[in-house]
Amino acid sequence: MQKLGKQTIKFDTPPTITSTACIVGPKESDGPLASYFDKCLDDEFWGEETWEKAESKIIKETVSLAVSKSNIASQNIDYCFAGDLLNQCISSSFGLRELNIPFFGVFGACSTFVESMSLGSVFIDGGAAENVLCATSSHFCSAEKQFRFPLELGNQRPPTSQWTVTGSGAAVLSKSGNGPYITHITPGKIVDLGIKDANNMGAAMAPAAVDTLLTHFQDTGRAPSYYDLILTGDLGHIGKEITIDMMKTHGYNIKSNYNDCGVLIFDKEAQDTHSGGSGCACCGTVFSSYVFKQLQQKKVQKVLLVATGALTNSTSAQQGETIPGIAHAVSIEL
Amino acid sequence: MDNFETPKQYQDYVDKKSPNSPILKNCICAFLVGGIICCIGQVILDICKARGLSVELSGTVCSIVLIGLSAFLTGLNVFNKIGKFAGAGSLIPITGFANSIVSPAMEYKSEGYIMGVGAKMFTVAGPVLVYGISTSILVGLVYFILM
16 A cells, blocks of 8 residues: 555555445434335334443444355454444444454544544555454434433424434455455544534534545545545535535535435435434445445446544533544545 | 634634524424413413412412423423424423423433432433522522611
8 A cells, every 4th residue: 555645545455345234223214215224223222221232233233234245254354443422432342242353443433434444444455454344333312312412301403403323334345356446545634623513513524524525636636526426424414515615615616426424314304304414324324325335336436435523522512622523535436 | 724714714604504593483382382381380270279279389289280291291202392393482381390300310211220310310400400599599698688
């Protein structure tokens, strides 16, 4: 592998995405992408006593589905990279504790899925692994509990707020295979333009997405039109518009081939999700289902997946801190 | 970002981009539902008085019934739907206070009855209690000094 420009890595032997899998909750199952998901749950508990246990079960089952779809024996998977939103990433570590695969806990807030794929790709192209597993999860109820208010509280959500996706996405990356290939990664910088409103995560994260997109285009010498699809993780409707605006002021028109997972996963009007989906699973499930199938069917050939994360917690928010954003990009090509 | 030189510029731009809450609609919904809750309270009060209870006792019974009803609807996953529609209309009356105590109690039951239900029950209502009681002490002191 080699470094291009400021922060992009180009792989000599691009790793293949061998398989993906995703499981989603009931609200996502009612959304526009329902037909693409591997499994749709009827209730948020999935037979467990707590939402945290349910989330662990979701990531556990998603991972085992991804492994079985890859036709690779789990003992031949060298490393696992996974993370989530709950304190100390308990969904991943509890869900994957019986996996018996060396585990790297990754925290990049909602950018975790692409961060895991980036690290996994570096391991593979660096010769340290043949196969790696990347996974992430989030759960609306457990996230609300940790970051906001009890679910039964009778309050109103502002129009800028987003809806945490319940679900999990997982991917198996391999050294050998017939694609889709991860050709480049552009790990992002932490960008903070001073947004403090925890109900407007899209606006907090959009500058990080713009920074990573600009850097990726400059480092690789590619234009936005090189890609069939540029897809950010969970900026939602407002963050998407801000990203288009900001890219335009930098001389890049991305309007025609750009979208956001948070915009795709819910029907904003019918499902009352305000600014759209969010959470680690937003990018994880949309990529593992809809986008990966589009790649397999060759409906899209080149995808730039840019997962965005808000690096905040409830303590920092209460202390009046701003919300730093981050965005990691992977270039996926057939 | 070179096109936004200060966080202030970005914040101003974001404010322009972000839709505001529908204040007029929210006010009307709050007025209607809040009014209905108050009417229900008045009916309970009148029934109590007609049954021969004193005014003071009738007020207490009214509060108890509204709190009980609100707690029951919270448990049935109905109150949050009313609250979503009514906003301050169901939050400001005593119903909102009951909901703010019952909802965390339900949410944190998974952490046990001591550190969950017991400790977390007042996470939402706590500030209301602290500042409500503090204010009443201040008002009481002022009353004591002036009268």
